[in-house]
Amino acid sequence: MVEADLWELYRQMLRSRVFEESVRELWEAGKISGEMHLGMGEEAVVAGVVCQLQDGDALALDHRGTPAMIMRGVDPVLLLREFLGHPDGLCGGMGGHMHLFSKEHLAASSGIVGASGPAGVGFALAAEHLRPGRVAVAFFGEGATNQGMMLEAMNLAAAWKLPVIFVCKDNEWSISTPSADVTASRVEARAQGLGLDAIQVDGNNVEAVWSIAGEALHRARQGNGPSFLHAQCARLEGHFLGDLLIRAGRRPWAELPPIAGPLIRSLARSEGAHLGERLKGISDLLSVIWNARAKDRSSQEDPILITREKLKGDAARLRDLEEEVRREMRGVRRNA
Amino acid sequence: MVEADLWELYRQMLRSRVFEESVRELWEAGKISGEMHLGMGEEAVVAGVVCQLQDGDALALDHRGTPAMIMRGVDPVLLLREFLGHPDGLCGGMGGHMHLFSKEHLAASSGIVGASGPAGVGFALAAEHLRPGRVAVAFFGEGATNQGMMLEAMNLAAAWKLPVIFVCKDNEWSISTPSADVTASRVEARAQGLGLDAIQVDGNNVEAVWSIAGEALHRARQGNGPSFLHAQCARLEGHFLGDLLIRAGRRPWAELPPIAGPLIRSLARSEGAHLGERLKGISDLLSVIWNARAKDRSSQEDPILITREKLKGDAARLRDLEEEVRREMRGVRRNA
Amino acid sequence: MRKMSFAEAIEDALCQAMREDSRIVILGEDVHAIRRNLYVRFGEKRVRATPISESAFAGAGVAAAMAGLRPVIDLYMVDFLGVAMDAVLNHAAKVASFSAGHWSAPLVIRAGCGGGYGDGGQHEQSLWGWLAHIPGLTVLVPSTPADAGGLMLAALEHDGPVIYLEHKLLADYWLEFLGSGGRKTVSYDIPPQGARGAVPDKWEAVPIGKAAIRREGEDLTMVSVGASVHRCLEAAKALEPQGVSVEVIDLRTVSPLDTEMILDSLRKTRRLLVVDEDYQGFGLSGELAAVALEAGIVVKYGRVCTEGTIPYAREKEDETLPNVGRIVRKGEEMVREA
């Protein structure tokens, strides 16, 4: 197995991060429409897997597909143009960030939660027939493990021993719902219960992800079937840009008052649940905001900072690398 | 907990069996149209659960809903009229055996594999709100545990701690597919993987089913959440009446020749898979027929015979009971 | 009379109904946050957050309705009904038929629909005409706050499955949630009459199956639903100086159609222009043509609909969805050729 090149992994992670910083700016400036789900916080998981893919390997992505696209080698200019809705974007402005398609890279995303499961299986099936030794990777969140087609896909992959790696990026949230509140079992248990080898890995440790993913990829390439990686990571920018939950945590004085009025009326009006239950409702909401705040732009859980820390020994090289990445992305921004 | 009354359980099982024998005759006589999935072989599983239900408990059934309807107390005359397509059948002739609905008994079936999962959850939710202490039971086959909505429903029930019992009648077949060939894990493992207590029980031992189901029902009634029962049983009449697989096993000399011609051509023609693979194909088909034959009307795996054996000590009582049941069902047939 | 936003009207009507009828429960993803006021008021058992398991909780909603609850299945976008379609097509819609009318499934499936904010083709579909194809379903699409509340009440009182679609350009919280996200740097072409308006002091059901004439006219009948009704009204104004008198019918209920009102108008104007944000082929616009022809009314006919997958890029999207310019041009064409 090839050793992880931490410098290269960091470079790819940083490329994604700096690219998404541009995206955030442009979105805030109103240049990008609709929802914008960033992958900030997932870079180590994505890099650890994607950076060891080969020509002919395929990628099935969810609504946070940008980092994987960037690291897979899709031209960032095309991506940014797509987000900006240009006719010469990656998808001619037809898709946007939730519907990214690069045939050349066999990479496709979907805005439907869970759809990357069946897509990964289909890509793997095609690999088995047409490109032996090639694999497919499906990325998705822990919330997607409650979606029927994802569960079906796991069984199908295992029953057919297909070369697909399921990578669950567990940020503990499904939009505003702590996934644990609506999920009756641990993620590994359900993958195993459907016949998959399931391995847990620290999603902020890119070398650990690389090494576990490397084994899974190797098994798949050898025809030894699918695997399931469960990687913990943080959601550093909320569910999407402008997430009210996050805004409420960041600037409570500005964001909470307009919400508070109706809530207080809901607490006070006659007819409804008992007061105790209503107070619990309020406290539930506050704890959701509070908990979401905990990881918001958390530096402890930022894979970029964590990885950077390991490279600080060679400060000069680090500076050069970071300057190079920032230069590349400035160029991207200019050309988009 | 109430002790199992083996005589009563046997009576209910036999009622279902004798009723379905009539159905089989009428179907063969062309009086019943379309598919006909009998529950012969499942009677012990169904009786062990259904006979301890109470007013206000609900039943979500699959395409083999007849035994549960009979044992739950639905008028067999209405059922038979329904199967015969009479305007005064249980559903006015609108439903047929796959779409049986009795509001009075809160019992509903569906011809869509897996649909009884969500239905059981919904019934349980209504019980929680409107009829505390009442429960729902969902019956389905092991093949249905590959259907997404069934998997989703298990998690939902567990996450919400709803009073629902999932009862998997495992006859090892999904129509002509040995379920094990397409299922990557054991049934219990997937139920547990989705957060359910899963218990295995011999589905031909009605007292064992009764006792395990009794505990599960008790837990559910107390508000202690859902359970999953995995009951092995046999498919005594094939997937449905007229199942070609079963016919081929029963009367190979008559049924195989028309099938054989094209198969032999498929074996012999140029272009296609290697001969070895083709021969494996033929042998797969033969083994499917062979294996289906093994349980076809098997007396070793017939829950009626197995239960009867335990009651043989009191031959007179047994004779009376059987005569009474047969008399009832003759009456049903006359009145339908 | 009070004034309310479209979104407030729905919530207010729902709240009134929930106070009066404890069988009403709301199930859906994130409802503790999205329906937070109802969550606090009625508690977590009646406003219950689900996993991302639409086929399970929509299917459960059908059975819960059969067993006595009045579930509101809250579904984010109607696009996501794809994963739960079996519950609608083969269960909710068929319970009453299968049971020969002995049993019914009175549930409401509530979802956001429609585009105009650049979210792409898997999040901006309308699909009301598609759903209306399925016998046994009632499909409601309000275009004003008063109807939004009144039709929600009607949906909750109806003894069968109802699809209730709220257009995201009218419901401000959706637009804020999916489009603006606190940004002041984006703007939308929001129909003001649809987004805010007068509502009754106490909600009463707006009858299902009754359309509304939003503007009377003599030369051309525009039939529409949802946000497009307001586009029609704008187009009608633009056509006025050219001497074209336009009648605008807001269907409000897509299924069952108010054929009587439509036919009365067509007998007068003899011109039918359907403006439908749902896909053009095999849907509402076709059905309205059939309604006219079946009644033997000879009309000039045109349609301005969404013809293909909705593009992400804002300008492309605006051209794809029915817009005032396209409506006016088609209207001119229909009158000119007469």
Next chain:
Amino acid sequence: MRKMSFAEAIEDALCQAMREDSRIVILGEDVHAIRRNLYVRFGEKRVRATPISESAFAGAGVAAAMAGLRPVIDLYMVDFLGVAMDAVLNHAAKVASFSAGHWSAPLVIRAGCGGGYGDGGQHEQSLWGWLAHIPGLTVLVPSTPADAGGLMLAALEHDGPVIYLEHKLLADYWLEFLGSGGRKTVSYDIPPQGARGAVPDKWEAVPIGKAAIRREGEDLTMVSVGASVHRCLEAAKALEPQGVSVEVIDLRTVSPLDTEMILDSLRKTRRLLVVDEDYQGFGLSGELAAVALEAGIVVKYGRVCTEGTIPYAREKEDETLPNVGRIVRKGEEMVREA
């Protein structure tokens, strides 16, 4: 020219294509048994039995098609598409649009459709008009053995998603599987011209989007598809003695429609009778009305379709599905009133 059953024709064409193109794979429940001849011939990797996981294997089919295979998703009944609708609505149909035409999903979804054998409302739907509402899908419904094979070939060659529906009254193995089960005691109203007929020695694709005139006539155009085409032909014969000359158009492709052929016929007959086994409202029958009106052709219009959930009881079912009696009566009415 050879003679073949409808079912043999499909298998034969599929076999020819599979010999020539190793990218074609068949995925579906029980295909080792249902497609046993192809299973033996091409092996278990190309004819692969699935679990009862339609959303996974249909979704996988979309991606496999994108990555170079030509999957045929074998789905038992079209009714079961309910559980896999997301793969169709939000994925298969949208890949080409989303990727601005750079990528496509050439898969075939093959399913049984239609009723007439007493299997109840969750197993006998047609749904072709419903599916045709979704932009990006091609919907094929053959009515003869020659078209069954030729359209299967066309589907396999098409560079996009195709829904291929085979009517169970025409495909003998479905009827045997779901209806007779070896019984000699039941019989069905099988259209003989549809169930068996001449086919070419070597299959060639029947062009997508081309209808066929099955009978020429002057007074009334019947437009239909699938088994109902044969009901129309029977009805046309029954109307002949009354001096009514009927033209019968077999659409063969529901989407995209062959509007040219339809309009040519309507210009001649000025009467359009749509006979559609799919549900009546918001579907094919409406779309055909719109096609006529959009072209500015004034026609008398009628439709004989399935109006509600299909009943299980055979007599009720026969009354619900379009039958010759209903078609004749409607035809008479349309000519009488003229």
